Amino acid sequence: MPNSSTSPTLGVGMVGYAFMGAAHSQGWRTVGRAFDLPLSPVMAAVCGRDQAKVDAAADRLGWSATETDWRALITRDDVQLVDICSPGDSHAEIAIAALEAGKHVLCEKPLANTVAEAEAMVAAAGAARERGQIAMVGFNYRRVPALALARELVARGRIGELRHVRAVYLQDWGADPELKLVWRLRKELAGSGALGDLGAHVVDLAQHLTGELITGVSAYTETFVKERPLPDGSGVGQVTVDDAALFTGRLASGALASFEVSRFATGRKNALRIELNGSDGSLAFDLERLNELEFYDNTQPATEGGFRRILVTEPDHPFLEGWWPPGHGLGYEHTFAHQARDLVHGIAAGTQPAPSFADGLQVQRVLAAIEESAEKNAVHTPVQAAE
Amino acid sequence: MPNSSTSPTLGVGMVGYAFMGAAHSQGWRTVGRAFDLPLSPVMAAVCGRDQAKVDAAADRLGWSATETDWRALITRDDVQLVDICSPGDSHAEIAIAALEAGKHVLCEKPLANTVAEAEAMVAAAGAARERGQIAMVGFNYRRVPALALARELVARGRIGELRHVRAVYLQDWGADPELKLVWRLRKELAGSGALGDLGAHVVDLAQHLTGELITGVSAYTETFVKERPLPDGSGVGQVTVDDAALFTGRLASGALASFEVSRFATGRKNALRIELNGSDGSLAFDLERLNELEFYDNTQPATEGGFRRILVTEPDHPFLEGWWPPGHGLGYEHTFAHQARDLVHGIAAGTQPAPSFADGLQVQRVLAAIEESAEKNAVHTPVQAAE
Amino acid sequence: MPNSSTSPTLGVGMVGYAFMGAAHSQGWRTVGRAFDLPLSPVMAAVCGRDQAKVDAAADRLGWSATETDWRALITRDDVQLVDICSPGDSHAEIAIAALEAGKHVLCEKPLANTVAEAEAMVAAAGAARERGQIAMVGFNYRRVPALALARELVARGRIGELRHVRAVYLQDWGADPELKLVWRLRKELAGSGALGDLGAHVVDLAQHLTGELITGVSAYTETFVKERPLPDGSGVGQVTVDDAALFTGRLASGALASFEVSRFATGRKNALRIELNGSDGSLAFDLERLNELEFYDNTQPATEGGFRRILVTEPDHPFLEGWWPPGHGLGYEHTFAHQARDLVHGIAAGTQPAPSFADGLQVQRVLAAIEESAEKNAVHTPVQAAE
Amino acid sequence: MPNSSTSPTLGVGMVGYAFMGAAHSQGWRTVGRAFDLPLSPVMAAVCGRDQAKVDAAADRLGWSATETDWRALITRDDVQLVDICSPGDSHAEIAIAALEAGKHVLCEKPLANTVAEAEAMVAAAGAARERGQIAMVGFNYRRVPALALARELVARGRIGELRHVRAVYLQDWGADPELKLVWRLRKELAGSGALGDLGAHVVDLAQHLTGELITGVSAYTETFVKERPLPDGSGVGQVTVDDAALFTGRLASGALASFEVSRFATGRKNALRIELNGSDGSLAFDLERLNELEFYDNTQPATEGGFRRILVTEPDHPFLEGWWPPGHGLGYEHTFAHQARDLVHGIAAGTQPAPSFADGLQVQRVLAAIEESAEKNAVHTPVQAAE
Incomplete structure (x- = not known):
């Protein structure tokens, strides 16, 4: 019997589905096929503002559900990790809210558009870390x-x-x-x-x-x-x-x-x-x-x-x-699977992956x-x- | 609602799960995420002689079911395409049987170990072609x-x-x-x-x-x-x-x-x-x-x-x-997605893809x-x- | 009868015989063998402070005579062009004196060690130009x-x-x-x-x-x-x-x-x-x-x-x-022959070669x-x- | 006093002055300027059939005298080494005659146009070797x-x-x-x-x-x-x-x-x-x-x-x-100076240089x-x- 894997799952909810969203999706799709993981990532839901577009993206990229409001996404029970691929000006608000909602967070680079926003995000991550949550920023090239x-x-x-x-x-x-x-x-x-x-x-x-x-x-x-x-x-x-x-x-x-x-x-x-x-x-x-x-x-x-x-x-x-x-x-996209691998290990072990x-x-x-x-x-x- | 795709599916059954099987699996897993396809490939079943090993491979590579006898695989109702990734000495027998069972066939290179086997396979493919089936050999580098x-x-x-x-x-x-x-x-x-x-x-x-x-x-x-x-x-x-x-x-x-x-x-x-x-x-x-x-x-x-x-x-x-x-x-593995893309189009259109x-x-x-x-x-x- | 060349000659006197002197010598030795020139360069004399060393250098590099004082070199009748390959701090004094002595001048880069020296050299070159003399600085890489x-x-x-x-x-x-x-x-x-x-x-x-x-x-x-x-x-x-x-x-x-x-x-x-x-x-x-x-x-x-x-x-x-x-x-050294070619043409035509x-x-x-x-x-x- | 070199000289007589002749000339011109040599090569004479053309070549390439008959060249007293740069069909006759005339020989590759010619040349070189003469073939790329x-x-x-x-x-x-x-x-x-x-x-x-x-x-x-x-x-x-x-x-x-x-x-x-x-x-x-x-x-x-x-x-x-x-x-031409260096050392020492x-x-x-x-x-x- 296949697919009898007993590893616990890690539900991922992604915000944004453009270039970076597609690349992250490829990472989530393949990471468990290439590497032994302590948690099995599940592509639970993707979020975008336009229902028709986000439905099409979910269908194309392989996400099981959609949301049109990131606030709904970050409170879903089937989401333990929020993966932020939206434009930089949205990073701080989403990341902080997701951390406060008890989720792990992966945030695409640059962390924010300003130092002040980034400082607030660091503070939120610090508080979340004490609750056992992991926050990581997505400088994928480190993992070429x-x-x-x-x-x-x-x-x-x-x-x-x-x-x-x-x-x-x-x-x-x-x-x-x-x-x-x-x-x-x-x-x-x-x-x-x-x-x-x-x-x-x-x-x-x-x-x-x-x-x-x-x-x-x-x-x-x-x-x-x-x-x-x-x-x-x-x-x-x-x-x-x-x-x-x-x-x-x-x-x-x-x-x-x-x-x-x-x-x-x-x-x-x-x-x-x-x-x-x-x-x-x-x-x-x-x-x-590369x-x-x-x-x-x-x-x-x-x-x-x-x-x-x-x-x-x-x-x-x-x-x-x-x-x-x-x-x-x-190729280029493998860096996202590598990033996902190390993040999943970090979440499972409760240790902070860099960066x-x-x-x-x-x-x-x-x-x-x-x-x-x-x-x-x-x-x-x-x-x-x-x- | 995601995943409401109305494209008909194409059930794939793969024989073998070593290096080539892993590469083909990656192709089937990603082709529909990267390209618009007339048929949606479904990774229906994988076949190997050892039950425990094939189960583990299915789990790892993402196949929904397993078989330990290729003869069972090629008669499954949820399989329309047989993808042969086993060693060369098995190609002729499996391919010919699959074609006779009414399945499309993708066979890894080399087509066979001898000219005589290859000739028999060509004959079988010719007969199947008249029934609307497609047979393709997997020289993946053509699609770099x-x-x-x-x-x-x-x-x-x-x-x-x-x-x-x-x-x-x-x-x-x-x-x-x-x-x-x-x-x-x-x-x-x-x-x-x-x-x-x-x-x-x-x-x-x-x-x-x-x-x-x-x-x-x-x-x-x-x-x-x-x-x-x-x-x-x-x-x-x-x-x-x-x-x-x-x-x-x-x-x-x-x-x-x-x-x-x-x-x-x-x-x-x-x-x-x-x-x-x-x-x-x-x-x-x-x-x-590359x-x-x-x-x-x-x-x-x-x-x-x-x-x-x-x-x-x-x-x-x-x-x-x-x-x-x-x-x-x-990277290397993308060639298998490209091969899958062209094969799926060929099957949908009823036209012979090369090679x-x-x-x-x-x-x-x-x-x-x-x-x-x-x-x-x-x-x-x-x-x-x-x- | 060979060597019956009727082109007029251009006597060259070189100051310095280290790395740059050797490279310039190779340029003077080969330029007339590779290119048609309006004037035939003659390696008349080389100057260095130590008599034994400059004699050995002349013998090795192919110069016909030696001097141990650049002031003597720049007044030799068989020298029409002074080629300065000594360290940068000597460039201004030698170049200005040579120009005032009516000689054409090729000066290795950098032109001088200070802007003030370089300005004085430009002034001297300007005055000499009105007397028909040519002054050029040796940025040889332009002629790769x-x-x-x-x-x-x-x-x-x-x-x-x-x-x-x-x-x-x-x-x-x-x-x-x-x-x-x-x-x-x-x-x-x-x-x-x-x-x-x-x-x-x-x-x-x-x-x-x-x-x-x-x-x-x-x-x-x-x-x-x-x-x-x-x-x-x-x-x-x-x-x-x-x-x-x-x-x-x-x-x-x-x-x-x-x-x-x-x-x-x-x-x-x-x-x-x-x-x-x-x-x-x-x-x-x-x-x-190169x-x-x-x-x-x-x-x-x-x-x-x-x-x-x-x-x-x-x-x-x-x-x-x-x-x-x-x-x-x-190779590297050819740039010096190219530089020599263009300088000889400039001198013969009375036009300023760059730089x-x-x-x-x-x-x-x-x-x-x-x-x-x-x-x-x-x-x-x-x-x-x-x- | 420069040019007081007391090394004995080695008179070179070259046959042919096309591409290979020009390259060999550059080798002879520069070898003594780049390397310490036991014998000083002197570019004594060059030979070609057309008097006007060979005169012009001598003037351009720097040879002191000309001949229009190679038989005259190989008997000149100021020639101790015959350098054969003429087409392949002339190699055997010239090389054998030069060796018999007591000269050292450098012969451009290929040694000859036929095995029979090459065998005769090897025999002549063997006899000459016993008289202390050196014969070398010019595979210059060995000395890149x-x-x-x-x-x-x-x-x-x-x-x-x-x-x-x-x-x-x-x-x-x-x-x-x-x-x-x-x-x-x-x-x-x-x-x-x-x-x-x-x-x-x-x-x-x-x-x-x-x-x-x-x-x-x-x-x-x-x-x-x-x-x-x-x-x-x-x-x-x-x-x-x-x-x-x-x-x-x-x-x-x-x-x-x-x-x-x-x-x-x-x-x-x-x-x-x-x-x-x-x-x-x-x-x-x-x-x-290179x-x-x-x-x-x-x-x-x-x-x-x-x-x-x-x-x-x-x-x-x-x-x-x-x-x-x-x-x-x-650059390319330096190989000819290197070949000349090793040949001159071989002649001076009485040892056979390769090839x-x-x-x-x-x-x-x-x-x-x-x-x-x-x-x-x-x-x-x-x-x-x-x-």
Whole structure:
């Protein structure tokens, strides 16, 4: 008899069903098929404002029920975990309410649109933690196997004393002259542009991979195309977010960090590239080749030294126990299954999986310092210290 | 109300639940979530000889019922499509019986272990076709988006007159000196070694991408390590299959083709590489970077010419409508969802999706000619023509 | 009868014979063998302070005579061109004297150690220009064929409106913990560290390739290892120059520019990488693969778009008429022959080859603004405008 | 006083001044400037049939005198070494006469157009060797630093027991439909097509790098375009050489070897690629990126394994002591200086540098076996054993 699994279930309720909702759904759908889990996730209900649309999404993505009000979703008995995939300006309210309703919470990045919101969320998560609830923020790229391996190598001291981090996250959809004034280009809805969307990822990764915090930054931001046609064809409107941001800074150890994010890097589709240089070695990664990690081991003889391309698909690589034989690569969406795996384990064990809401807040503070520096002519601006 | 989908269902019954079974399961699980389908696949039942093991597999992979006899599986009322993922020596018997039982059939590659078996399967598929049934062989790599794009470019004449095909499929697990005498190393069970396992893929792709048949071949095969420890520790046994095969040949147009497959290519994990050179352009692909296709357009000025790395993740690329934004790569397993998509459409429309059993037979004939040439001192050996 | 060449000669006198002197010598030795020239360069004399050492250098590098005082060199009748390869702090004095002595001058980069020196050199070059003399600064990387092609493509509008320049110049010899306190690590001798050595190149290239000036910058500099053993073994001394510099800025058009230079980028040996993103295309280059230019043409259909690797070895590529068939790559040193070619043509025709001393001064002003910003907490610092 | 060098000189007389003559000239011009040599090469005289043309070549390439009859060249008192760069059909006669005249000989590859000629040359070299003369064949690619490093790594056992060699040498100039019937396309002048021109290189490298001989081969050759316009515009003529050749074979150890050479590989300009797979590691090289060697070390943990890109520009890499700092790459022509270096050392020491004429003969025998196999329907054809 199949399906006689006796693991207890974990009902998931998801808010939002656009790009991120689809990606999270794929994670929930597959995580239990790839990994042994202490709890079986059940895709209980999905929430969206428009009944017809949310019904269609549930049917397509495989959710058993729908809600049109997130307040109803977070009180359902069959939901133990609320997965928030709605736009950033809604995160704080939903997450805090869900935590107060006794649910575990997974919240997509960025944690919030402002530091104040993020601080309130951290407070709510802290209170919930004492009641045994788990809150996690969704920086999924931490769980690309190649980046998880990079973190392991750094933690094991393989690159020695850190000198440099350089990271870019480059896309090019902004370079399309026909692009309309979509919501992502309006500050009141999106909070910021490339900075919050792409910059949040590279800030989190730089800190996560190095195990260090960014202590201060200098920044420029720019909006290259200042007017766009309105979506409804009624004329043109102002672009009120950044198209690109450059920022540099220092890490706690004195290492230097350099960042660039842009939606105008023609030909770069999803180029999140990050490189770390240390006294004993270096690591380099490119999301456009996500199954690979480059590693330079400076302890080898100079005549044999070179960046080696590790195909991160071996059974002993992080997360690979659930997938295919060596060389059979994974894709973007697998990161969501990995995130789900670790969250389910955390919930079952009552231990906090990284990244926590506090980690998300810290990223938010870096973003705030970047914006402040950009407004103040690029002057060095300290990042507010975590308490 | 979600899940009110009114599409009729397509019950799938799968035989085998090892590596290929897991990959096919992932395809069936996700295809309806990524693509609009005329029929909704239902993972009805999975079959394996050991009740406990097949129950565990069903639970893990998400099948609703189990069988321990494939004869029972193929007569279930809730199964309209039999998906054969068992070893090659079982393909003919199961496929023919399933077709005779009125089921559609998807059969993993290679179609069979011998030409005679494959011929019988083609005959059965032909008879079933007249009854409206569909039979398809699972050369999943045809549906890597980059290779599907390659086929489109060739079909549109973008590389002009074909001159060369060169393909390798290199792995290295055989180089492990500890490797035991597993079933894949015994001819009576596996049919052949690298040739059938890896060679079948490159032969199929070479013919599929070029739209031409291989007319004759010259070949060497080799077994580098001739004895291995028996799995039960009772001593050593003979390796009776090839570890590697080199073969060269001619295509119908007079183009030259060169192939190499090996399990001893240290450091190459899953390096299926194929390059086509034509009078007007060239194409190159490497499965270890499966989201990329390299294209050289010889009609551009020489000063601007160069192999361009196309990231095959744009919405208008083959199969990409179901997935993520540009630059968010896919993995190995997506090919099984794509195969399922096209098979479901074929079944619904009553049209034959490629590759057919006849295509599978033709590959088998090429493999037979390779084995014959290898036995006859590499002499040029014609491939038996399709009727 | 060979060697009956009737081209008039151009006597060259070189100051310095270390790394740069050897590279320039190779340029003078080969330029007339690879290219048709209106004047035949003659390696007349080389100058160094130590008679024995300069004699040995002349013998090894192929110079016909030696001098131990540059004042004697610049007044030799058989010298029409003075080629300055001595350290930066000597450039101004020698160049100005040579120009006043009626000689043409080629001066290695950076033009000088200070803006004031560079301004005096520009004045001297201006006066000399009216007497028909030519002065050129040696930014040799402009004449890597791939970068010359990049400049042509930009000039022909192939990348459209510029959005981004990002450049790094990364080396790793500073990461050697055994490294002694060599002269390059002392400010009084070297002027600056990575900034002047590596930064000058990327600043010049960014401006040259784009055809735009940098208008302002924000910068950090860092010295990671602050003490080093003295070369004579008598203890340790202070490192007084930067090991690395990060700087960002704006170009005249509003494009953003990002730079990083370091001697601590473990594993990066000579990684001068520069990328330009424009509305119609992008270009990317890496000095570690100097025969290649990557070009993304945004005017092609999205399904066929991709960075193409142009092997810049075709007969119609810049400078290639003098060398080998397609695909037979050039090396680092060829840039010096190319520089010599264009300088000889300029002298023969009485026209100014780029880069002029004024171009060198402009780079110096950018470096000065970088140093000023780094001292002022990274605040945006305008670059002094050229008159 | 410069140029007081007291090393004795070595007068070089070169036959032929086309592509190879220009490349050899660059080697002779620079070798003494880059390396310490026991003998100073002097570019004494160059020989060609047309007085005006050879005079112009001497002037351009830097030779002190000219001859129009090679018989005069080989008897000049100022010539101790005859460097043969004329077409293959002249090699045997000139080399044998020069050896009999008491000169050392450097002969471009292929050693000869036939095995019989090559055998006679080996006999002449043997007799001359007893008189203290040196004869060397010019397989310059052995002295690409990356390939010299590859040979060192194999010799030190770093790849263990050899399993596979695969090599291609791909160019695309034949794909030009406008190409005239040049001498290289006529068997009576060129001996063979891609096989002798490109195949000789890969055969030599495969044997040199592995330290093993090829014992037997199977081959196909093809002429894709069978008629070309005559150069004088008087009509069309037959192409009588191969455009491409595929050959596979076995090495002495039982390893498998696979080769492909073509002038119709559109987009591949000078792609000599060679890969070796052994039980303990693998090596890969591409002449289009000649400063790089890829090395996979199978003795490292699987989780850290990967092909590493060694930039072969370190001071301790082969031949690099004469050139530039790390990361400052070399070009195609440097191989000729390296070849000259080793030849001069051999002459001074009275020791035979590799490759000898016997090595050249052995390559010729492999090419002959390839031609024989291609004529006999690809049947396995043993290579005649060296005595």
